[in-house]
Amino acid sequence: MLQRAASLASVKFGERQGAMATSTVVVAREDLTIPGALEASPGDTASAQIENEFFKIIEQHKADAVVLDLTGSHEQGVTAVGRIRRRSAVPIVVVCSPEDKLMAAYRKAGATACMTPPIDLMRLKEAFQQAGQSGQPAEETEDLSFSGFVLQPREQRLIGPSGAGIALSAVESQVLQHLAGTPGVVWPAKAIAEAVDPAGRGDAGLAVGPVIARLRKKLASLAGPAGQRLIKTEIGRGYIFAAEAVPAWPVAPPARSL
Numbered sequence: 573m574l575q576r577a578a579s580l581a582s583v584k585f586g587e588r589q590g591a592m593a594t595s596t597v598v599v600a601r602e603d604l605t606i607p608g609a610l611e612a613s614p615g616d617t618a619s620a621q622i623e624n625e626f627f628k629i630i631e632q633h634k635a636d637a638v639v640l641d642l643t644g645s646h647e648q649g650v651t652a653v654g655r656i657r658r659r660s661a662v663p664i665v666v667v668c669s670p671e672d673k674l675m676a677a678y679r680k681a682g683a684t685a686c687m688t689p690p691i692d693l694m695r696l697k698e699a700f701q702q703a704g705q706s707g708q709p710a711e712e713t714e715d716l717s718f719s720g721f722v723l724q725p726r727e728q729r730l731i732g733p734s735g736a737g738i739a740l741s742a743v744e745s746q747v748l749q750h751l752a753g754t755p756g757v758v759w760p761a762k763a764i765a766e767a768v769d770p771a772g773r774g775d776a777g778l779a780v781g782p783v784i785a786r787l788r789k790k791l792a793s794l795a796g797p798a799g800q801r802l803i804k805t806e807i808g809r810g811y812i813f814a815a816e817a818v819p820a821w822p823v824a825p826p827a828r829s830l
Contacts, residue, residue, distance in 0.1 A: 654766035657682030732794025760810040
């Protein structure tokens, strides 16, 4: 059974027109339970019920933002961000370890910002203000380099070790960017879909298996079997990217032969 308390704390952020401006911030765990307000009994696995109660609290208290505590995450943080984003536009600030490799994935899934403890309230305020001005988190669109490849998300293009390039569909580019941005992490197909399409629009091209197959084929066309092996399958678990990716320098166009 769920245990629900009656009150949540508010956070005061500076002055506004001579009075203290108060924002209601909900702090939640990756399973969407809320310390002091919504707790799951031991062994409780009713995730849908927890999610519904979470959104009732968000609406009841007219929450201005959610702080998602992923410092003890068990690799379900991206899914948690996606679950919130599918049902609410409330700003989400993720609190995670400085060593967490999934920060880019949290932002891609819909988080406004990622912070590491201890949390500075002024930085928290700035993150909320930026979210209010932009209406959504900034997209991570920098070029990525891995194993001689360069992924150009803005152009939806993949450049191979020889300098030859190949076009990617929007979904292919998003999935490859997500995997390359989280090397060494096993991603279930459902989690990949939620990370690249947090709004759950049901794009038919988002079936992850076929997308992975097309990406492997394109990687192989640019670098042979070594390229194809960059995306590995963990049977019964999901997919894992087998190379470290770093921000890339601009790619020069291949030289023309005389």
